[in-house]
Structures are given as structure tokens and as C-alpha cells.
Amino acid sequence: MTTAVPTAPAPAAPPAGRLRRHRPVLLLLAPGALALLLTYALPLVWVVRMALNRPLDGGAILQTVTLSTFTDVLASSHYWNVIGQTLQLGVLTTVFTLLLSYPVALFLARTTSRWRSLLFALAVAPLLISSVARTFGWMAILGNQGVVNKTLLAIGVIDDPLRLANNMTGVVIASTEIYMPFAILAMLAGFGRLDPELERAAASLGAGRFAVLRRVVLPLTAPGVLTASLLVFVLSLSGYVTPRLIGGGRVFVLATEIYDEAMNSLNWPVAAVLSVLLLLLFGLVVAVHLWAQRVLEARFTGRGRSTS
Amino acid sequence: MADQPAAPARAGYLRLAGLTKVFPGEGGPQGAAVAGIDLEVAHGELLAVLGPSGCGKSTTLRMIAGLIEPSAGTVEVGGRDITRLPVHRRDMGVVFQSYALFPHLDVFRNVAFGLEMRKTAKSEVRTRVARALDLVRLGHLGDRRVSQLSGGQQQRVALARALVIEPAVLLLDEPLSNLDAQLRGAMRDEIRRIHDETGITTVFVTHDQREALSMADRVAVMNAGRVEQLGTPEEVYERPSGRFTAEFVGRANLLPGTVTATHGAGGGAGAEVAIPGLGTVRATGDAVTPEGRATVMLRPHRITLRAAGKADAGPRGTVLSAGYSGEVIGYRVRAAHDGPELEVEHPAGAGTAFGPGAEVLIGWDDAAPRLVADDGDPA
Ligand SMILES: Nc1ncnc2c1ncn2[C@@H]1O[C@H](COP(=O)(O)OP(=O)(O)OP(=O)(O)O)[C@@H](O)[C@H]1O
Ligand SMILES: [Mg+2]
Numbered sequence: 110m111t112t113a114v115p116t117a118p119a120p121a122a123p124p125a126g127r128l129r130r131h132r133p134v135l136l137l138l139a140p141g142a143l144a145l146l147l148t149y150a151l152p153l154v155w156v157v158r159m160a161l162n163r164p165l166d167g168g169a170i171l172q173t174v175t176l177s178t179f180t181d182v183l184a185s186s187h188y189w190n191v192i193g194q195t196l197q198l199g200v201l202t203t204v205f206t207l208l209l210s211y212p213v214a215l216f217l218a219r220t221t222s223r224w225r226s227l228l229f230a231l232a233v234a235p236l237l238i239s240s241v242a243r244t245f246g247w248m249a250i251l252g253n254q255g256v257v258n259k260t261l262l263a264i265g266v267i268d269d270p271l272r273l274a275n276n277m278t279g280v281v282i283a284s285t286e287i288y289m290p291f292a293i294l295a296m297l298a299g300f301g302r303l304d305p306e307l308e309r310a311a312a313s314l315g316a317g318r319f320a321v322l323r324r325v326v327l328p329l330t331a332p333g334v335l336t337a338s339l340l341v342f343v344l345s346l347s348g349y350v351t352p353r354l355i356g357g358g359r360v361f362v363l364a365t366e367i368y369d370e371a372m373n374s375l376n377w378p379v380a381a382v383l384s385v386l387l388l389l390l391f392g393l394v395v396a397v398h399l400w401a402q403r404v405l406e407a408r409f410t411g412r413g414r415s416t417s
Numbered sequence: 418m419a420d421q422p423a424a425p426a427r428a429g430y431l432r433l434a435g436l437t438k439v440f441p442g443e444g445g446p447q448g449a450a451v452a453g454i455d456l457e458v459a460h461g462e463l464l465a466v467l468g469p470s471g472c473g474k475s476t477t478l479r480m481i482a483g484l485i486e487p488s489a490g491t492v493e494v495g496g497r498d499i500t501r502l503p504v505h506r507r508d509m510g511v512v513f514q515s516y517a518l519f520p521h522l523d524v525f526r527n528v529a530f531g532l533e534m535r536k537t538a539k540s541e542v543r544t545r546v547a548r549a550l551d552l553v554r555l556g557h558l559g560d561r562r563v564s565q566l567s568g569g570q571q572q573r574v575a576l577a578r579a580l581v582i583e584p585a586v587l588l589l590d591e592p593l594s595n596l597d598a599q600l601r602g603a604m605r606d607e608i609r610r611i612h613d614e615t616g617i618t619t620v621f622v623t624h625d626q627r628e629a630l631s632m633a634d635r636v637a638v639m640n641a642g643r644v645e646q647l648g649t650p651e652e653v654y655e656r657p658s659g660r661f662t663a664e665f666v667g668r669a670n671l672l673p674g675t676v677t678a679t680h681g682a683g684g685g686a687g688a689e690v691a692i693p694g695l696g697t698v699r700a701t702g703d704a705v706t707p708e709g710r711a712t713v714m715l716r717p718h719r720i721t722l723r724a725a726g727k728a729d730a731g732p733r734g735t736v737l738s739a740g741y742s743g744e745v746i747g748y749r750v751r752a753a754h755d756g757p758e759l760e761v762e763h764p765a766g767a768g769t770a771f772g773p774g775a776e777v778l779i780g781w782d783d784a785a786p787r788l789v790a791d792d793g794d795p796a
Binding site: 316410 | 505506507519520562564
């Protein structure tokens with residue numbers, strides 16, 4: 110790719126020569142790098158800078174460099190509650206999404222049916238509809254006047270509507286459905302080691318269906334499940350639309366809180382602090398994920414952490 | 418089919434009766450993938466199933482293992498019908514062509530898997546796995562990952578994993594086909610040794626005739642879903658029942674001719690057959706058509722060539738080509754001027770070598786010619 114200059118010098122070229130040789134590459138990288146700088150790095154720096162300011166009354170900002178906004182936020186039980194709810198939503202959504210997506214992904218990975226492509230398309234088709242529209246759909250299903258409650262009331266299973274919307278339950282239900290296509294895709298991508306011959310080998314060694322699942326299929330699909338869990342967890346930690354709409358103002362998570370602080374209270378320093386906290390949370394999650402991935406990979410390759 | 422084993426008194430331990438598999442959507446000109454196989458394998462016997470690609474070997478093996486449900490027929494082990502028994506309760510050790518080792522388990526845990534499924538006590542698992550690994554000479558590699566093993570080592574792990582459960586029957590599906598020639602030879606001896614040490618009834622699928630002949634007690638030659646011939650390696654090679662077996666098991670010149678005389682009966686039967694270009698050939702066997710025609714099989718290495726002098730009598734021929742392949746020189750020889758083309762093999766370095774165009778005298782071992790039923794099914 111770097112052979113645009115015909116007289117490419119020998120490997121031990123001086124730095125200047127190497128720079129010249131790589132110039133086309135650098136030029137090609139420049140637009141993307143610039144865009145990233147403008148849309149990602151600069152705002153990030155700006156957010157961190159804003160988090161070091163102090164909010165004054167009436168939306169005014171005291172330009173300064175202090176950690177007092179951080180300490181104020183961390184001293185407030187309200188914000189801890191928000192962080193707690195964010196994590197609760199993330200964990201519950203991830204658990205339910207994985208539980209529901211796993212059988213689907215497993216089926217899609219193993220089936221030899223000629224309907225396979227169609228079923229696959231159906232499984233990920235919800236991605237074609239904006240998650241806002243799907244959230245509205247869930248409101249129509251889960252609300253007090255929604256399909257579920259009306260049906261259950263009509264057939265007399267319940268006397269009062271179930272509280273499925275405007276609370277954490279509804280947000281988890283809707284988020285689970287919304288993230289399932291992502292989870293299924295991520296799982297399928299990670300199921301490469303699944304091989305029907307291995308299941309047959311296990312069966313021939315005396316493993317019944319359940320033992321095959323537990324001892325062979327689950328371990329082999331663990332990498333895909335891990336990837337899916339990271340994806341869903343991160344997506345649901347930062348999700349805004351679903352908690353806002355289905356939470357009905359009663360579910361407070363970091364994303365909605367950041368919006369409220371910035372747009373309603375005009376308290377930009379606190380919004381920035383919460384953003385930084387969310388970022389740190391992501392960092393933590395990714396670190397845990399990388400660690401888990403390495404542990405898993407070591408099981409397959411036998412390479413310890415020291416050698417990989 | 419004509420040559421049933423000489424001693425049918427050996428009670429079949431593994432018994433296949435009318436075993437048939439028609440895959441859904443199949444049934445073309447070839448019909449069923451496996452078309453009614455009857456086979457008995459004695460206790461402790463090593464049977465090779467030999468046949469060309471796609472003849473139904475793997476399908477047969479998988480039906481025995483319970484991995485494919487037969488369309489018809491039964492599988493019996495030790496007098497018990499297991500046709501409907503699920504795989505995991507059959508007590509069969511299977512070595513898959515791809516080995517199918519568990520990539521998430523180390524060598525020890527791979528081999529221990531079957532014992533753990535049987536809820537064997539931990540201490541016993543340890544001793545039995547160690548013994549199985551020693552048997553395949555991998556005792557020192559128990560804690561290796563499967564991905565860190567060579568192909569030959571993986572193959573041994575697969576073998577140890579299947580053997581350690583002391584299965585009623587051991588099934589091997591082309592276990593050597595992924596190995597290089599040298600390792601293949603070594604593993605051939607190894608499998609035979611392990612079989613002799615354990616005495617486990619074994620069915621071994623292969624498309625390599627050398628493998629089948631050198632390892633097996635008996636060979637079942639399969640073609641297009643059927644067993645063409647079942648017999649000892651010597652029977653199958655020296656007295657093939659038909660054209661297919663003759664050509665598939667080793668190389669063969671098949672020479673059609675007219676029967677001029679027959680003599681003897683049963684095992685001692687023979688005939689004199691006039692073959693254009695070669696004269697009258699005395700052959701053993703009784704495969705003569707009602708019209709008095711027969712096909713004589715002559716293996717290439719049983720034919721000899723001598724430089725032809727003017728006065729020499731006997732069938733003559735012209736060398737068409739000569740190919741050197743290390744151990745042997747392979748000749749193509751035209752008998753007479755318009756006779757059949759023969760394949761001939763001479764040990765390289767012994768006697769004279771001939772070049773193309775050389776005039777030769779064609780001779781053969783008196784015991785070599787053998788009548789073969791021409792089933793009109795060239796391989
Ligand atoms: N799952 C299947 N569905 C449909 N047809 C199949 C299936 N498995 C095998 N066949 C067909 O059945 C026939 C026998 O296949 P089989 O795998 O038993 O052959 P084989 O003798 O083991 O060949 P090879 O030496 O190539 O492994 C083939 O024609 C194959 O195409
Ligand atoms: Mg096969």
C-alpha cells in the first residue's frame with residue numbers, strides 16, 4: 110500500500126525518508142482523523158473542562174478549575190440513586206436480553222433449514238425500525254390502557270392494571286426487546302467454535318442433551334455471549350429514549366439525568382460531571398470485558414497471560 | 418457376495434441387518450446412500466470398510482453409532498437390538514475424521530470426558546486416563562491444549578478418548594486421512610497394536626486399500642451403498658468377486674476372453690480362456706458366463722517382461738511407455754499388435770529396464786490369473 114514512491118529505500122531508511130514514504134497513507138488518514146478530532150476528541154476535552162467548573166444559581170457558570178462539583182455530585186444520595194438505577198437497568202436488561210437471545214442465536218447458528226436466511230432476517234428485522242418507534246409501540250402495549258392490561262382485565266385474570274409502564278419493569282421489558290437483535294448478531298459472530306461434530310462426539314461419549322449443552326455448547330459459545338453482554342450492557346447504560354419515554358419521568362438513569370441537568374436546569378457543570386462518570390463506568394466495563402475475554406481465550410489456546 | 422466368510426460359525430457380535438439410509442430429497446440414479454447392508458463383525462475383530470468416496474461408508478458408520486437414524490434395518494450388539502437407542506446410551510467409541518476434540522478442554526479433560534459422563538470416581542478417572550494416554554504414547558502431554566498438538570497427536574487423543582470408556586464397539590471414520598504418509602504408516606501399526614492390546618471390536622472406515630489390507634482381519638468392500646465383497650484381505654485381493662473389487666482393491670488388468678475348457682469345482686475350479694493377443698491362459702475360479710465367456714484378472718506385478726529374441730515362443734508385446742516411481746517401474750504394454758493393453762509393474766533395479774518401443778515377451782506367474790465376474794460396473 111505504501112509503494113507509491115517507486116524508489117522505495119531499504120528497510121533502514123532515515124526517519125525523513127520513512128515519513129516521505131508514508132505520506133500517502135498519512136494523507137488518506139487525515140480526513141478521518143480530523144473528523145474524529147472535531148467531533149469526538151474536542152467535545153470530550155470540553156466536557157472534562159466543563160466538569161471542572163462550578164454551577165451558580167440561575168444557570169450561570171463560574172469558570173474555574175475545581176473538583177468541588179465532582180465532590181458535590183458524589184456526596185449526593187440522589188446521584189448515587191441515579192447511578193444505581195443505571196446499573197440496575199444495565200444488568201437486568203443484559204441478563205434478560207442474553208437469556209432470550211441465546212436460544213435464538215443458537216438455533217440460527219445450528220439450523221440447516223433452508224429457511225435459515227429468512228429466520229435470520231426476521232431476527233434482526235427490528236433494527237429496520239427506529240428504537241423511538243419501537244418504544245412508542247411498547248408504550249401502547251405496556252401502558253395502563255395498553256394491550257396487555259386490557260386483555261388481562263377483560264378475561265378477568267387481574268382486577269387492577271399491572272404497573273408495566275412508567276417504571277423500571279417497563280423500561281427493562283422494552284430495552285430487552287430493542288437490544289435483542291444486537292445481541293443475536295454479536296452472539297452469532299462469536300459462535301465460530303460451535304461445531305455439530307463436537308456435540309456428536311460428546312453424545313457418543315455418553316453425554317445426554319443437557320450434558321452436551323452444559324459441557325460443550327455453553328463453553329464454546331461463551332465468547333459470543335461475552336461480546337453480546339458487553340454490547341448490550343454498554344448500550345443500555347447509555348440508553349436515553351427508552352428510559353425517558355417508558356420511564357415516564359419516574360426512572361432516573363445517567364442519560365436522562367444528564368439531559369435534564371443540561372437542558373432543564375441548565376446546570377452544565379453537573380451534566381459534565383455525570384458524563385465523565387458515565388465514561389468512567391464504560392471504561393470499567395470494557396476493562397472487565399477484556400479481562401474476561403483473555404481468561405476465556407486462555408482456555409482455548411492454553412496460553413497464559415504471561416505469553417499472550 | 419459369492420465369497421461369504423469361510424467360517425460363518427463365528428457368531429456376529431456387531432450385526433447389521435438390511436441397514437438402509439435414504440436421505441430426504443435423495444433417490445436419484447444411485448438410490449439410497451446405504452442400500453441394505455448385512456454384516457456381522459465377530460467379537461474382538463477389526464473390520465475395515467473400504468470403498469470410494471460417497472459410497473456410504475460414513476453413513477453406515479454413523480448409523481452404527483446412532484448419529485444417523487436408519488431408514489430401514491437393524492443394528493445389534495451382543496444380541497441386543499440397539500437400532501432405536503439414542504447415541505449417548507450406545508456405548509460406542511467414535512473417532513471422527515476431523516477428530517472433534519473439545520477445544521475448550523485440555524488433553525486430560527478431553528480423554529476424561531466420557532468417564533465423567535459415566536460418573537466414574539475421580540481417582541479412577543485419573544488412573545484410567547493416564548493409562549489410555551500411555552497406550553497412545555501421549556502420557557506426557559495431559560495438560561496441553563488441543564490447539565497445541567500436531568495432527569498426529571490430536572488423532573491419538575481422539576483415539577484415547579474413545580478407548581478409555583472401554584466401548585462395546587470402536588468406530589473409526591478415516592482417522593488417518595489427515596496425516597502425512599509417514600505418520601499414517603506409523604499410526605496404522607499403532608491402531609493395530611492398540612486393537613490387539615485391548616481386543617475391542619472395531620470397525621474402521623477407509624478409502625485407502627493399503628490401510629484396509631494391512632490392518633484389518635476382514636475387509637468389507639463397499640460400492641454405491643452396498644457391500645460388494647466381504648472377506649479376509651487376502652481373499653479380497655487375490656480372489657475378488659467382481660470387476661469393481663478387482664479394480665478398487667489394488668490395480669488389475671481385466672482381460673475378457675472365450676472359455677475353451679473348464680475343470681474342477683468349488684475352490685479348485687479353473688478354466689482355460691483364450692484371450693486375443695495372449696493366447697490361452699489357465700485361470701482359477703468359476704466365474705464363467707452361460708455363453709462361455711470370462712474375464713481374467715492379472716495383477717500388474719504378477720506379469721513379467723523379457724527381452725524378446727527372434728526365436729522365442731509365447732505372447733509378445735510392445736512397450737508403450739515406462740514410468741519410474743522409485744520402488745517399481747510401471748510399464749504399459751500392447752500385447753501382440755492389436756491385443757489388449759496391459760499394465761505391468763517390475764521392481765526397479767531388478768533385471769532389464771525397457772524403453773518405449775521395446776519388443777518384449779510377456780509371461781506371468783502360473784497362479785496369478787483369476788476369473789472375475791464381470792458385473793459391468795467399471796470403477
Ligand atoms: N446429510 C446428508 N444429506 C443428504 N445426502 C447425504 C448426507 N450425508 C451423505 N449424503 C450422501 O450419501 C452418500 C454417502 O455419503 P457418505 O458420507 O456415507 O460417503 P463416504 O463413503 O463416507 O464418502 P467419503 O469417502 O467421501 O467420506 C453420498 O452420496 C452423500 O452425498
Ligand atoms: Mg466419509
